[in-house]
Amino acid sequence: MVKSMTGFGRGEWQGEGKRLEVEIKSFNHRFCDIVPHLPRKLSSLEPRLRAFLKQRLSRGRIEVFVQVDESSLDEQRLEIDLKLAKNYYGALRMLKETLGIPGAIQLDTMTVFKEIFTRKEAELDLEKEWVVLQKPMEEALTGLERMRQEEGQALREDFLQRLCRVEGVVAEVEKRGPIALEACRDRLTERVRELSGGLPIDPARLAQEVAFLAERTDITEELVRIRSHVSQFREMLEDPEPVGRKLDFLLQEINREVNTIGSKANDAPSAQLVVEIKSELEKMREQVQNVE
Secondary structure, eight states: OOBBSOOEEEEEETTTTTTEEEEEEEOOOSSSSEEOOOOOGGGGHHHHHHHHHHHOOEEEEEEEEEEEEEHHSSOOEEEEEEHHHHHHHHHHHHHHHTTTSOOOOHHHHHHHHGEEEEEEEEEOHHHHHHHHHHHHHHHHHHHHHHHHHHHHHHHHHHHHHHHHHHHHHHHHOOOHHHHHHHHHHHHHHHHHHHTTTTTTOOOOHHHHHHHHHHHHHHHHHHHHHHHHHHHHHHHTTTTOOHHHHHHHHHHHHHHHHHHEEEEOOOHHHHHHHHOOOOHHHHHHHHHHHBOO
């Protein structure tokens, strides 16, 4: 099954006072390049996230965005420095007695000294956080793969249509072979007559030259290889494994055979047909860059 490398998926999870949102975007890339964007407190989960995605995705630039409700993740507890508070209280009592200030020292007076109170972040249970994170990750990944499959199906249909066009033009090239050879033989005969200045022409020698010409312009092997490559291409379109690189290689091989046919073409119509094939192959090569 052909899959595209471009896609998008989103997942969300809520529970236990937490809310996580995951978005995954993928783009064309020669290799599997995973780029996580995690909150600072979850950054240590990055290796697990990479391994998790590589089990499902083989090619593409994969960008992962994880957003967490900070009010739930950034749980904090308030601690009081009792020793410092006692020092402040003692100093205030001494000041009160020394200056003869009436009244009692109230609690709201102590709250002015902010350094008495410190906030400490609660330590995260990373194992638990990873279990929770996998839920929206799985949902986002499912959406991403669905989109990649849908686009891949469209690519597959486009490839099949273009393969039919290539095969049709290749058949025309094959039909033109004998016609082109006959035209070339007539041109050769006429040229020899012009150069001979009216002298008798050796039919055997002329037939030998025509035979040499036919051998040099024979494209049978190239046509056989092109049809073989096209057949392999069709089979790979049904392969459940990622086939992007293989398809790209096959297109290069087909293009190489077509170039050889072009170099052997000895008439304008055949050359034009070669241009048509190369045009279709170029469009397919552009599309195959999107295949995983």
